Amino acid sequence: MSRPKLLFFVTEDWYFCSHRLPLGIGARAAGFDVAVATRVNRHADAIRDAGLRLIPLELSRGGRNPLAEWRTVLAIARVLRQERPDILHNVALKPVLYGSLAARLTGQAGVVNALAGLGHIFADERRAGRLRQLVKLAFRWLLRDHGQVIVQNPDDLRLLLETRAIRPEQATLIRGSGVDLDRFRPTPEVDGVPVVTLAARLLWDKGVGEFVAAAERLQAAGVRARFVLVGEPDAENHAAIPVAQLDAWRAAGVVEWWGKRTDMPAVLAQSHLACLPSYYGEGVPKVLLEAAAAGRAIVTTDMPGCREAVADGDNGLLVPPRDAGALAEALRTLLDDPERRRHMGRRGRQRAEQEFGEDAVVRQTLAVYRNLRKPAA
Known part of the structure; x- marks a missing residue:
């Protein structure tokens, strides 16, 4: 029996390694065939050495050229058609929007959208007002009744519910991407100027x-x-x-x-x-x-x-x-x-x-995957 496929869509390889690599490793240990679609810079070896497949993408986090941005959507749609993953896990605002649109274009059913905060668009009331409204509309069209959504804090969850971007049953609150409690350990303060x-x-x-x-x-x-x-x-x-x-x-x-x-x-x-x-x-x-x-x-x-x-x-x-x-x-x-x-x-x-232990975050996210893959009643 073939292993279920899990595809991460993340803008940068360094971000995947710093925030989601333990999850990728945990999913692989849980039986998934794990691939990562991302822009490759200096972390290709770290991803491959973890036993995960790497799919390089040309994309930009700060791009504002509509044609170039549409090409990004088409690129991830091509990856979805080739990979045919059981679960697409989009991480952060731009992949959530573009990955969800690509999923609609290709008929991808299993989607997990992880919002690691809502960024400056929602944090600064003095800027980005029109863009904020467009993103809210996009959320409502792309996310509502489509897949599961992971948020990291109650404020973001409340905003998504109040704007009717998602239904309550779609949402899971997982506070952060976790921390490696063995790597980060308390040490005595060093002497000298604080x-x-x-x-x-x-x-x-x-x-x-x-x-x-x-x-x-x-x-x-x-x-x-x-x-x-x-x-x-x-x-x-x-x-x-x-x-x-x-x-x-x-x-x-x-x-x-x-x-x-x-x-x-x-x-x-x-x-x-x-x-x-x-x-x-x-x-x-x-x-x-x-x-x-x-x-x-x-x-x-x-x-x-x-x-x-x-x-x-x-x-x-x-x-x-x-x-x-x-x-x-x-x-x-x-x-x-x-x-x-x-x-x-x-x-x-x-x-x-x-x-906030890393292991707890991995367990909670794997539970989201399991629930998404349950057959409909």
């Missing part, structure tokens, strides 16, 4: 500007701390911070910029506090789960997704979005109180073990 780390794609929407402003305030007040940016700008995102700006901040001594790092356990081990002042439309930011698992207190915004990972006053502090003053005050509170900071770090590890 390090506050913001690790993310370097976008304005991630609160990088507010982080820098908070660092300036604290430095002016005589607070001893190092403020570190980890990551690189995303050239395909409209909110990417120019490299010249990052260099200017570094040259002025406001922040350190460590660039893109693949050794996040080591980065967090050098950090005393993790910070993500995001007002992007997050799902549940993976870096916050990693920081919690590594036993680090967190300062983040009271925004959908971020507040899923951090309970205010328990494993970190929540601040209003776009408020550099409140951010500076929260950071100072924990910089000045090492014992409270370490207690929050211990609570973060406990929460990660209880709620």
Whole structure:
């Protein structure tokens, strides 16, 4: 008997490896023939070495040329006709829209749409109003009564239900993509000047500007701390911070910029506090789960997704979005109180073990696959 086929559609190979590779491996162990359709950059070997088939696609996350975008839809439709998967798993907003449209064109029945947050289109009321309305209409046409939808936080689930994009029975809440509890483990804080780390794609929407402003305030007040940016700008995102700006901040001594790092356990081990002042439309930011698992207190915004990972006053502090003053005050509170900071770090590890382990996310997603494949009554 042939194994059921599972096809992931993801925009970037690095994103699949960082957020969905354990799921692909878990699905293969559960008996699926797993393939990944994505743009290939530097992670082809990692995907193939995991025993997954790789299907290269030419696509762009930030593309706005209608003809090129339609070609992407046709490309994934061709893959669906060739592969004939039992389940198509679209991951993130653009693959959800384009993959669902391709599924309609080809008659693909088994579809799982995983929304890892709704992005800036829904997070920023001052921008993208017309585009937001178009996406809501597309959701209603493409998702309602068609397949299953996985969301990462209750706010996104409520929005999809209120806009009638999906029915309640289509939805599953799985909070984040999980964290490897063996790879990210608590370590004692290192001696020396405390390090506050913001690790993310370097976008304005991630609160990088507010982080820098908070660092300036604290430095002016005589607070001893190092403020570190980890990551690189995303050239395909409209909110990417120019490299010249990052260099200017570094040259002025406001922040350190460590660039893109693949050794996040080591980065967090050098950090005393993790910070993500995001007002992007997050799902549940993976870096916050990693920081919690590594036993680090967190300062983040009271925004959908971020507040899923951090309970205010328990494993970190929540601040209003776009408020550099409140951010500076929260950071100072924990910089000045090492014992409270370490207690929050211990609570973060406990929460990660209880709620955010990678294995639990894989089990919950495999259950969605099983339910989708059940014969109709």
